[in-house]
């Protein structure tokens with residue numbers, strides 16, 4: 001074993017097994033509950049998916065950023081009762097600090113924007129792909145970690161930000177081969193609720209309380225929602241009005257009920273008109289209830305929205321902000337269901353195989369020069385030739401480079417092109 005560090009003790013496999021094994025000597029091979037390993041084939045799929053995320057981010061002219069998975073707990077303590085707060089993967093570190101494995105990305109983004117302060121010019125368009133955690137009782141056997149692609153725009157108050165983010169999501173789906181009949185993007189605005197409360201002249205101090213109740217739309221029946229709304233003291237007419245508006249599924253109907261000069265209607269009409277121009281109108285639909293529908297019946301693939309007042313909750317001046325998070329798990333389930341998973345088999349360029357032990361040195365220099373020319377090379381030895389041919393097929397090698405005595409003495413090696421079965425000798429110096 002070796003170590004590139006200046007000095008470090010090296011552990012052999014035996015050491016690990018003897019110091020960490022349990023009763024029968026074998027260490028627990030599964031990762032902690034709710035977490036995943038990524039063996040090579042799964043890692044190739046994950047890398048392919050993340051490359052799609054990165055390519056769309058590049059097309060949208062976003063800059064990549066990154067943060068520690070470990071954050072101060074204070075960043076995530078919000079309105080009590082929120083699921084994300086109840087499921088924090090939080091603990092006290094050895095310095096007595098309250099820290100968490102982050103449950104979401106947005107607060108870290110906001111922290112960095114505040115930290116960068118005046119040194120960044122707006123608008124900012126940042127993206128990251130990061131692991132997020134939640135500590136959920138394993139009652140439902142759900143994951144405790146996933147990776148999220150986050151795209152966020154800071155400093156754009158108008159619906160252009162939402163329109164750009166929707167374009168990114170549609171571009172991603174199109175790159176994956178998913179169509180607008182496979183998925184739908186439900187769009188609404190919290191301003192719709194504000195407009196309804198104004199319509200019934202409901203005082204602002206009730207707005208938050210009403211939002212918390214309406215937030216349960218995905219979880220409670222209409223009757224339960226009505227009962228809770230009435231209990232806040234709202235008139236039955238206002239309660240009915242709220243329920244009716246939140247059931248509206250068309251923008252024209254919304255305009256009919258709220259009027260054209262209401263900001264919510266103007267914003268949404270502008271957004272849907274942009275959608276026509278971007279060419280993704282058939283991917284989105286208006287749904288007044290989505291702003292409040294947490295994990296409803298449908299599996300959410302991604303979600304997001306505007307959060308103009310987040311920075312002031314951290315004591316800084318507000319900057320308009322809008323973003324989405326796109327998880328790495330539900331999308332893969334969908335691709336599997338639709339038969340859209342790409343071919344994930346392994347592929348390398350060359351296998352270099354010395355036919356005799358004394359040719360292991362020359363095989364090293366051949367592998368080295370091919371790698372310097374950008375070829376991916378696997379150096380195989382101590383195997384029978386029959387095994388090497390099978391292995392070359394298995395890992396989809398393009399060529400097999402055989403280093404044999406008679407050829408080597410003439411400054412040559414033997415090349416076998418696996419796709420055409422073509423076989424020839426070539427000067428070692430001319431191999432590329």
Ligand SMILES: OCc1cccc(Br)n1
Pocket residue numbers: 103104132133134143144145146327
């Ligand atoms: O989508 C909410 C979420 C946050 C952290 C970890 C996991 Br798994 N899921």
